[in-house]
Amino acid sequence: MSEHSLIKRTAHAAGSAAVNVFILLFSLFCLFPVYWMLASSVKNDSDFYMNLAGFPQTFRPSNYLAAVNVGRLDIAFVNSAIVSGIAVFLILLISFVMGIVFARYQFKGKGFLYIMFLSGMLIPVHALLIPIFIELRAFSMLNNRFALALVYTVFGLPKGIFLVTAYASTIPREIEEAVFIDGGNIHQLFFKIFMPMCSPVLGTLTILSFLDAWNEFPFSLILMGRPELKTLPIALTYFQGQYFVEYTMMMAGLSIATLPVVIVYFIFHKRIMQGMVAGSVKG
Numbered sequence: 070m071s072e073h074s075l076i077k078r079t080a081h082a083a084g085s086a087a088v089n090v091f092i093l094l095f096s097l098f099c100l101f102p103v104y105w106m107l108a109s110s111v112k113n114d115s116d117f118y119m120n121l122a123g124f125p126q127t128f129r130p131s132n133y134l135a136a137v138n139v140g141r142l143d144i145a146f147v148n149s150a151i152v153s154g155i156a157v158f159l160i161l162l163i164s165f166v167m168g169i170v171f172a173r174y175q176f177k178g179k180g181f182l183y184i185m186f187l188s189g190m191l192i193p194v195h196a197l198l199i200p201i202f203i204e205l206r207a208f209s210m211l212n213n214r215f216a217l218a219l220v221y222t223v224f225g226l227p228k229g230i231f232l233v234t235a236y237a238s239t240i241p242r243e244i245e246e247a248v249f250i251d252g253g254n255i256h257q258l259f260f261k262i263f264m265p266m267c268s269p270v271l272g273t274l275t276i277l278s279f280l281d282a283w284n285e286f287p288f289s290l291i292l293m294g295r296p297e298l299k300t301l302p303i304a305l306t307y308f309q310g311q312y313f314v315e316y317t318m319m320m321a322g323l324s325i326a327t328l329p330v331v332i333v334y335f336i337f338h339k340r341i342m343q344g345m346v347a348g349s350v351k352g
Contacts, residue, residue, distance in 0.1 A: 106327075110320040117317050129317070136308070136321040144297055145304035146325070148214065152289075152300060153282040155218035160225040160278045161271055167226075168233025169263055173245070183234070189227035195287055202291055212295045220292070221282045229274050236270040237263065272337040279333050283326075301326045 109117055110132055112125045120126060137143055171183050201220060202211075210216040240263070248258045264271070286302040293299055305326065308319040 106320050106323055109317060110324045112317055114317060132317050132321040133325065136318040136325065139315070139318060140304045140307045140322050141296070141299075142301065142304055142322055142325055145299050145301045148293075148298055149283055149300040149302075149326075150329070152214050152218045152221065153279055155215060156221035156225065156282040157275060157278045159218070159222040160229050161274060163222070163226060164229025164233050164274060165264065165267060165271065166259065167230050169237050169259060169267075171230065171234045172237035172240075173242070183230075186227050186230050189224070190231070194224050198287055198291060201288070205292060212293055212298055214293075214298065217289060217292050217300075218282075220288055221278075221285060225278045225281060228277065232270050232274055233267060236267055240266055272339075276334055276337050280330060283330060 105122060108123075108125055111128045111130055112120070112132075113127060113129050116126050167186070171179065205211050205213075205216055244262060244266075245258060248262055253262075284302060285300075289300045289303055293303070301322075305319060305322050308315040308322060
């Protein structure tokens with residue numbers, strides 16, 4: 070082996086090792102908050118303050134039960150599940166139908182409508198907080214889970230329509246002709262042909278929409294005034310008073326609130342990258 074080849078291989082190995090070390094350190098940096106949350110959730114108060122980042126000296130799993138009782142997390146969990154479930158379902162259904170229509174059919178005003186939907190991604194949603202509050206109050210729709218889910222649906226549609234349209238535009242048009250030649254109808258084409266083919270982008274949209282709805286704070290705080298209708302992000306503020314913060318119970322509550330997000334991600338994680346890059350290359 071020549072000296073030049075040896076130097077080249079050594080430099081390549083050193084570069085690969087440096088990249089691996091960087092990725093390892095970055096992964097540990099990202100995982101540390103998760104470890105700290107879980108470790109803090111089973112500490113007592115003195116252990117939390119004296120051993121802030123260390124492993125728990127004594128395990129106190131009763132923090133989870135205390136968090137549920139103090140923060141009323143059981144009720145908040147159900148409220149979040151109902152609102153998020155409705156919002157995700159509506160976003161998936163409407164985005165799928167509208168995305169297929171925009172990608173596969175030509176009609177007057179199509180470009181204008183598509184731009185109007187996409188322009189929703191440019192609007193800062195929190196600038197609409199007061200107008201939406203006034204509108205819902207005028208229609209007596211405050212303290213209504215379905216109304217809150219509709220708000221989340223409206224904010225999620227621009228992103229959903231954009232993703233589905235981009236993905237559906239890559240599907241060969243010969244499929245539609247084959248369905249109609251075989252005697253199929255438009256309902257079968259949409260829900261028996263296109264929907265399974267769009268499952269990667271729909272999986273991506275499920276994760277993104279669920280994360281947005283599950284973690285949303287300002288609209289839930291303003292539009293849901295009754296305590297029994299509060300969602301999880303609002304309930305987690307109950308552990309903080311004017312002069313104190315129940316950190317261990319808050320960490321237990323955060324662990325409970327994080328669990329559904331982790332479950333949804335692991336169900337659909339194989340499709341998220343496939344769906345996000347869908348439509349970037351045609352053919």
